[in-house]
Amino acid sequence: MVNIAVMGDYDSIYGFQALGIRVCPVTDPEEAARLLKKLAEEKTAVIYITEALASRMPDALAAYDSEFLPAVIPIPGISGNTGIGLARVRKSVEKAVGTDIIFNER
Amino acid sequence: MASTQIIPTRMELAKQKRRLATAMRGHKLLKDKRDELMRQFLDLVRENKTLRESVEEKMRRANAGFLMARAATSDQVLNTALLAPKQQIYLETHVKNVMSVEIPEFEKTTRTENEGDIFSYGFAFTASELDDAVSTLSSALPELLRLAEVEKSCRLMSEEIEKTRRRVNALEHQIIPDAQSKIKFITMKLDENERSSQIRLMKIQDMMVAEAIEKAKQRG
Numbered sequence: 001m002v003n004i005a006v007m008g009d010y011d012s013i014y015g016f017q018a019l020g021i022r023v024c025p026v027t028d029p030e031e032a033a034r035l036l037k038k039l040a041e042e043k044t045a046v047i048y049i050t051e052a053l054a055s056r057m058p059d060a061l062a063a064y065d066s067e068f069l070p071a072v073i074p075i076p077g078i079s080g081n082t083g084i085g086l087a088r089v090r091k092s093v094e095k096a097v098g099t100d101i102i103f104n105e106r
Numbered sequence: 107m108a109s110t111q112i113i114p115t116r117m118e119l120a121k122q123k124r125r126l127a128t129a130m131r132g133h134k135l136l137k138d139k140r141d142e143l144m145r146q147f148l149d150l151v152r153e154n155k156t157l158r159e160s161v162e163e164k165m166r167r168a169n170a171g172f173l174m175a176r177a178a179t180s181d182q183v184l185n186t187a188l189l190a191p192k193q194q195i196y197l198e199t200h201v202k203n204v205m206s207v208e209i210p211e212f213e214k215t216t217r218t219e220n221e222g223d224i225f226s227y228g229f230a231f232t233a234s235e236l237d238d239a240v241s242t243l244s245s246a247l248p249e250l251l252r253l254a255e256v257e258k259s260c261r262l263m264s265e266e267i268e269k270t271r272r273r274v275n276a277l278e279h280q281i282i283p284d285a286q287s288k289i290k291f292i293t294m295k296l297d298e299n300e301r302s303s304q305i306r307l308m309k310i311q312d313m314m315v316a317e318a319i320e321k322a323k324q325r326g
Contacts, residue, residue, distance in 0.1 A: 002194050014184070015172045018224050018240045019247060020193035020217065045197045045212060046254040066265050068208060069199065071258035075250070076162050078169045085162065089154050089260065096147055096264035098271075102155060 005039050007032060008050030012077030016048075029053065033060035036072070044070050050077030055084045112288055114295035122292065126285040133277040140270045143205050147263045154256045161253050164246035171239025178233035187227035187236070193217060197251075207266045209259040212251055 006016045010025035017023045024039070026032045032053055037060075039047055047070050054061060054074040064072050074085040090103050112118055176184065194217035202211050216223075224244050229237065 003197055004195055011173070011176060012169065014176075014188060015168065015236075015239055015243050017188040017191050018193070018226055019244055020191050020195045020224075045199050045210070046251070048250070048254075065261050068201075068262070069210060069258075071210065071254045073250075073254045073257055076165045076169065078173055081162055081166070085158055086155070089151065089158065089257065092260050092264040093151055096144065096267040102148075102151055 003042075003044050004046045004048075005044050006048040006075075007035065007039075008048075008053050008077050009079075012050045012052075012079070013048075021048075027053065029057040029060075033057055036060055036064075040064060040067075040070050046071045046073065048073050048075045050075060050079075051082040051084045052077050052079050055082050112292065114292045114299075116296070119289065119292045119296070122285050122288045126282065126289065129277055129281045129285060133274065133282065136270055136274045136277065139205055140267065140274055143207070143263060143267050143270060146204055147260065147267060150256055150263065151260050154253070154260050157249060157253045157256060161246060161249050164242060164249070168239050168242040168246065171235050171242060175233045175236035175239055178235060179231075183231050184236070187232050190226055192223050192226045204259075204263070205266075207263050209262055210255060212255050214248075214251060 002020060002022045005022040005024055006013045007024045007026055009027050013023050013025065022044075024035055026035055032049075036047065036049075036057075049061075049072060051074045054072075061072050061074075064070060074088065076082075076085070086103070090100055093102050094100050112122075179187075196215045196217075198213040198215060200211040200213065202209050224240055225237065
């Protein structure tokens with residue numbers, strides 16, 4: 001059974017099909033949140049989500065932050081990089097250290 | 107000082123001393139845990155950053171290819187080409203324990219033995235951009251999986267570090283000074299009581315001596 005999925009607009013993600021990853025085309029944030037919940041219940045281990053979609057549903061993503069699985073990972077889609085992926089990493093540094101010591105060198 | 111509520115007895119003193127000893131030991135242990143977690147977290151987050159940058163770059167290239175492929179091929183042909191993928195990926199999840207934080211490790215198993223078995227279509231009707239894009243994406247896959255592992259671990263560890271830090275601070279700035287001041291208060295109060303009973307005894311002794319002298323005088 002495939003337990004890795006990718007969510008986002010069809011154009012950004014259709015290529016993942018060839019690799020044997022489950023493709024879930026979705027653009028509406030509410031629908032995406034429902035789908036995310038369903039995938040999590042089906043014990044999906046890793047869910048990639050396009051940054052464009054991820055940036056519109058931060059709350060739904062945050063719900064799985066402290067869970068062991070699934071790992072919800074934003075990836076850049078066809079519309080480009082919104083920086084939300086790196087921003088999330090930066091946020092976890094701030095949470096742990098109290099201040100951002102990894103990314104402020106730029 | 108929260109001394110208003112405590113009763114200055116030896117029992118209470120012993121209790122507070124025990125509390126202080128436990129708090130000190132807990133503080134040391136938690137502090138060590140925090141430091142070690144932090145060290146591992148920083149290593150991991152640096153890896154996370156470089157991985158993410160490289161994955162994003164590869165994804166950008168793959169996406170450009172997919173965009174071109176989509177433009178060059180009709181929807182039906184594209185859909186048919188990818189309708190029945192040859193390959194399927196299954197992830198085996200292992201749990202790794204780092205300083206009591208459980209972090210996932212993924213192990214990939216593919217349906218067909220050849221991992222490069224990604225082209226589920228004949229090359230005749232699809233654009234060559236699609237082939238390039240699919241193979242770029244496929245080459246990014248190990249990094250994508252490692253990214254998932256590392257990013258999730260970072261996230262889980264940062265939560266644990268925050269919790270541990272709060273506990274260390276609570277012990278260091280609240281519970282330990284509190285117990286110390288209580289112990290000081292009780293010792294001082296007990297000393298004070300001891301001195302006052304000592305004085306009382308001395309006074310009584312004086313009074314008894316004076317009385318004895320008085321009686322001796324009357325008799326003599």
